Amino acid sequence: MKYLPIIGLEIHVELRTKSKMFCGCPAYHFQVLPNTHTCPVCLGLPGALPVPNQKAIDWCLLIGLALNCEIQNEARFDRKNYFYPDLPKGYQISQYDLPFCRNGQLKIELDDQKTKVVRINRVHLEEDTGKLVHTFINGEKMTLIDFNRSGVPLVEIVSEPEINSPEEAVSYLKKIQQIIRYLEVSDCDMEKGSMRLEVNISLASPLTTKASPLPKYKVEVKNINSFRFVAKAINYEIQRQKMLIDKGKIPIQETRGFDEKIGKTYSQRQKEESHDYRYFPEPDIPPFIDLKVKSEKLKRILPELPEEKIKRFIKDYGLLATNAKILANDKKVAAYFEESVKILQKAKSKRQTVKLTEIKQKIKDITNMIINKKIDPRQTQPAQLVAMLLHKAYQNQPNQKVLLLLIKRILSDNAQAVNDYQGGKKTALEFLVGQVMRELKGKGNPLIIKKLIEKLMEVSKP
Amino acid sequence: MTLNQLTLVQAQAGLKKKKFSSEELVNACLKRIQKVDEKIKAFLTLEAEAVLKKAKEVDKLLAKDEKISETKPLLGIPLAIKDNFCTKDLKTTAGSLVLSDYKPPYDATVVKKLKEAGAIIIGKTNLDAWAHGSSTETSQFFTTRNPWNVNFLPGGSSGGSAAAVAADEVIGAIGSETAGSIRQPAAWCGITGLKPTYGRVSRYGLIAMCSSTDSPGPLTKSVEDACLLLQIIAGYDLKDATSIKTSLPKINLAKFKNLNGLKLGLPKQYFLKELEKEINKALLSAIKIFEKLGAKIKWVDLLEPKYAVAVYTIIQRSEVSSNLARFDGIRYGQDRSFFGEEAKRRIMLGTYTLSAGYYEAYYKKAQLVRTLIMKDFERVFKEVELLLAPATPSVALPLGTTKEAAMFGELQDILFEASSLAGLPAISLPCGFGRDGLPVGLQIIGPSLKEDLILPTAYLYQQVTDWHKKKPKL
Numbered sequence: 001m002k003y004l005p006i007i008g009l010e011i012h013v014e015l016r017t018k019s020k021m022f023c024g025c026p027a028y029h030f031q032v033l034p035n036t037h038t039c040p041v042c043l044g045l046p047g048a049l050p051v052p053n054q055k056a057i058d059w060c061l062l063i064g065l066a067l068n069c070e071i072q073n074e075a076r077f078d079r080k081n082y083f084y085p086d087l088p089k090g091y092q093i094s095q096y097d098l099p100f101c102r103n104g105q106l107k108i109e110l111d112d113q114k115t116k117v118v119r120i121n122r123v124h125l126e127e128d129t130g131k132l133v134h135t136f137i138n139g140e141k142m143t144l145i146d147f148n149r150s151g152v153p154l155v156e157i158v159s160e161p162e163i164n165s166p167e168e169a170v171s172y173l174k175k176i177q178q179i180i181r182y183l184e185v186s187d188c189d190m191e192k193g194s195m196r197l198e199v200n201i202s203l204a205s206p207l208t209t210k211a212s213p214l215p216k217y218k219v220e221v222k223n224i225n226s227f228r229f230v231a232k233a234i235n236y237e238i239q240r241q242k243m244l245i246d247k248g249k250i251p252i253q254e255t256r257g258f259d260e261k262i263g264k265t266y267s268q269r270q271k272e273e274s275h276d277y278r279y280f281p282e283p284d285i286p287p288f289i290d291l292k293v294k295s296e297k298l299k300r301i302l303p304e305l306p307e308e309k310i311k312r313f314i315k316d317y318g319l320l321a322t323n324a325k326i327l328a329n330d331k332k333v334a335a336y337f338e339e340s341v342k343i344l345q346k347a348k349s350k351r352q353t354v355k356l357t358e359i360k361q362k363i364k365d366i367t368n369m370i371i372n373k374k375i376d377p378r379q380t381q382p383a384q385l386v387a388m389l390l391h392k393a394y395q396n397q398p399n400q401k402v403l404l405l406l407i408k409r410i411l412s413d414n415a416q417a418v419n420d421y422q423g424g425k426k427t428a429l430e431f432l433v434g435q436v437m438r439e440l441k442g443k444g445n446p447l448i449i450k451k452l453i454e455k456l457m458e459v460s461k462p
Numbered sequence: 463m464t465l466n467q468l469t470l471v472q473a474q475a476g477l478k479k480k481k482f483s484s485e486e487l488v489n490a491c492l493k494r495i496q497k498v499d500e501k502i503k504a505f506l507t508l509e510a511e512a513v514l515k516k517a518k519e520v521d522k523l524l525a526k527d528e529k530i531s532e533t534k535p536l537l538g539i540p541l542a543i544k545d546n547f548c549t550k551d552l553k554t555t556a557g558s559l560v561l562s563d564y565k566p567p568y569d570a571t572v573v574k575k576l577k578e579a580g581a582i583i584i585g586k587t588n589l590d591a592w593a594h595g596s597s598t599e600t601s602q603f604f605t606t607r608n609p610w611n612v613n614f615l616p617g618g619s620s621g622g623s624a625a626a627v628a629a630d631e632v633i634g635a636i637g638s639e640t641a642g643s644i645r646q647p648a649a650w651c652g653i654t655g656l657k658p659t660y661g662r663v664s665r666y667g668l669i670a671m672c673s674s675t676d677s678p679g680p681l682t683k684s685v686e687d688a689c690l691l692l693q694i695i696a697g698y699d700l701k702d703a704t705s706i707k708t709s710l711p712k713i714n715l716a717k718f719k720n721l722n723g724l725k726l727g728l729p730k731q732y733f734l735k736e737l738e739k740e741i742n743k744a745l746l747s748a749i750k751i752f753e754k755l756g757a758k759i760k761w762v763d764l765l766e767p768k769y770a771v772a773v774y775t776i777i778q779r780s781e782v783s784s785n786l787a788r789f790d791g792i793r794y795g796q797d798r799s800f801f802g803e804e805a806k807r808r809i810m811l812g813t814y815t816l817s818a819g820y821y822e823a824y825y826k827k828a829q830l831v832r833t834l835i836m837k838d839f840e841r842v843f844k845e846v847e848l849l850l851a852p853a854t855p856s857v858a859l860p861l862g863t864t865k866e867a868a869m870f871g872e873l874q875d876i877l878f879e880a881s882s883l884a885g886l887p888a889i890s891l892p893c894g895f896g897r898d899g900l901p902v903g904l905q906i907i908g909p910s911l912k913e914d915l916i917l918p919t920a921y922l923y924q925q926v927t928d929w930h931k932k933k934p935k936l
Contacts, residue, residue: 044788046788046794048666049666050703051702081784083790085790090788090790106767145792181648278821280825283673283674284673285703
């Protein structure tokens with residue numbers, strides 16, 4: 001029996017705003033002393049009131065725009081009522097039926113060069129809870145609560161259940177992460193907890209009917225801490241559910257955790273039909289009307305997203321698609337690349353001998369050096385990189401044959417240095433390169449010379 | 463006249479003219495409290511020593527710099543605060559055992575503003591636990607008594623503040639109103655109580671009851687005093703997202719000499735059949751006085767007050783059920799087993815009206831009707847400028863009345879709920895006496911933000927009557 005996995009992903013992204021969602025406490029909480037970033041509001045003290053963080057709202061809208069959502073003209077916060085020790089007010093301020101963004105979509109790439117569009121149901125804003133720490137104090141089992149994280153802004157991104165394989169899931173997650181990092185609104189780092197996810201998975205099987213096309217159950221998997229584990233967890237669930245369905249059973253609707261050590265999911269609690277959260281509009285925060293105005297303003301400051309950048313790199317710089325993708329993967333690397341090219345273009349235009357093909361070649365060189373990690377963008381300034389390349393271009397390059405002869409002569413004149421190098425002394429190589437450069441009166445490419453010397457010394461090794 | 467019997471305005475003037483010191487003023491209040499509070503039981507927390515110390519400091523300040531009272535209009539004046547306002551490091555209980563030992567680490571904005579104006583907070587007053595009530599009888603500590611007759615209730619939920627002012631234990635007090643909790647005890651205790659427009663005064667630090675109607679406000683011996691306090695506590699607060707950005711205009715009461723044809727509406731439906739006859743009589747006299755003052759009286763129609771009762775009950779209890787969820791005993795206070803019966807009832811009902819399958823029928827529907835109530839007022843305020851009506855269906859009721867009456871509050875507040883739901887400003891003034899020698903109050907309701915029309919109108923009434931000057935025999 002062939003089953004189709006029906007997967008929906010819920011992602012929570014911690015925004016890196018300066019302050020929390022509803023108070024002025026610092027939002028930063030990673031490795032901070034417990035309960036030092038708190039105030040009456042995020043501690044849920046009597047009489048405290050929430051005041052929305054405008055930046056967090058703007059950033060939520062930006063995420064929605066980047067995911068091609070419709071920004072709703074009217075939106076509001078709602079109270080989601082339930083008890084848990086890490087929820088100080090006894091309710092979480094979230095969004096229920098009037099979220100900021102709806103009906104988005106994301107194009108993901110599949111392994112075989114195909115693409116697929118996954119629709120996004122909603123993008124909304126809410127506050128995070130505190131953190132529970134289980135420990136032993138004087139031999140007694142205790143749970144401690146740290147409220148530093150309570151009230152930190154979270155953006156929730158909910159996909160439609162249109163993902164059908166672990167690969168698609170990982171592709172979707174990676175794309176979302178990339179976009180959010182591009183927007184610079186979050187570290188979006190699973191290890192730091194600034195990106196968390198829940199996977200909803202069920203199998204479409206003979207149990208589904210035309211009348212109810214979705215499976216009659218849904219399993220939620222939590223506690224997955226990396227993309228690798230996402231694939232593992234989904235694969236495990238597919239197998240587990242398949243086995244049950246093959247036996248004619250319907251998997252229980254429940255929440256399961258993922259044990260990464262053994263690569264299996266385990267039951268956590270029964271997921272009730274849907275917990276009655278008794279949602280009602282948050283009376284302490286007036287609703288938002290006329291968000292279209294704000295969203296128009298934000299559209300203008302939306303930075304270039306990866307897909308656009310890739311297209312532009314291909315068009316403007318003549319890059320291959322694969323190279324463009326690699327460069328665009330990290331916004332900072334892409335910026336480094338562009339900065340280098342800009343410097344290159346300026347430098348070239350000063351001299352009269354500008355040849356288009358030369359620039360194209362140089363751009364390819366820059367690309368190569370970055371992709372093949374010949375330079376470290378963190379160490380080498382774009383200007384330095386360009387200087388290195390130009391040095392190669394505008395010197396009268398000595399004839400290759402002449403160069404080789406020269407190098408051979410230097411090596412035979414400096415036998416000691418050659419011995420030193422072969423004995424492990426790396427600085428000897430620098431010395432030899434220097435000697436060659438001196439003979440060439442500074443002309444010549446030190447990198448090429450270095451390579452040639454290395455080659456020759458290899459050859460001459462006993 | 464003893465110093466504690468002064469009004470705020472008189473106390474201000476006296477201190478300025480150096481007729482007495484702050485220490486003398488505070489001492490007079492403390493002496494009075496010592497004498498009568500055993501009977502009245504208005505106070506939950508009293509800070510006698512600390513307060514005297516502060517008064518002495520104030521006197522030193524005044525000696526050094528006479529002009530200081532210009533920037534601190536309440537300097538050296540003792541006020542009482544209802545115990546659902548957070549006062550830093552001073553016990554704040556909300557009238558409940560759940561918070562019997564709770565000391566907030568911060569001041570409510572209202573408290574902060576009063577302190578900045580130089581006021582001395584003499585103590586925290588009793589209230590119906592969590593402000594759930596109209597009698598002060600549901601306080602989990604004790605019941606406050608009506609200073610006019612200690613066998614009767616003072617009203618609620620700001621009963622302690624009202625009684626303290628009526629008994630001249632303090633010069634003025636702060637209370638809060640969700641639907642009647644300032645106006646009703648003011649009426650039952652024969653004093654002035656002002657409920658500002660919702661959002662006029664910051665709710666930050668006020669322990670939330672019904673978030674969408676809670677309004678802090680003054681309880682005072684005169685309209686002048688209420689106006690003074692309002693001007694100090696009103697204002698936009700960054701910490702309260704529902705606070706109004708529009709500033710309160712400056713109100714100079716003295717320049718009003720006549721009502722100059724002010725259209726004063728009398729809502730027929732508020733002159734209930736069940737109104738005690740003395741109340742009806744007192745209102746009719748008051749109406750004549752407003753006419754003499756230059757008002758144009760007109761009978762108008764408003765929605766039957768009973769509709770507001772159902773709407774208010776549902777919305778309030780829904781919000782209460784959520785607002786009390788934070789009192790789980792984990793971070794502060796006692797656990798939920800300490801909640802009193804009334805609180806438990808409201809939590810249960812509010813949870814029910816918000817639950818899946820019932821939300822549409824109850825909460826949502828109530829909110830829709832609320833809009834109709836608001837529109838109804840908007841309509842009537844096109845015909846008239848202010849509304850005049852009785853405050854309560856009866857004068858103060860005897861102790862113990864609330865014991866078996868689950869909806870006591872809502873029925874007593876029937877004449878307040880609509881205007882509270884609409885967020886409108888209103889004032890309650892003494893206008894006579896009724897059964898058992900107990901005070902009768904009238905109320906004036908105005909359109910949103912029109913405190914500057916209500917206060918002068920009420921002020922003029924007090925210029926030609928002396929109900930507000932009468933004192934109970936204690």
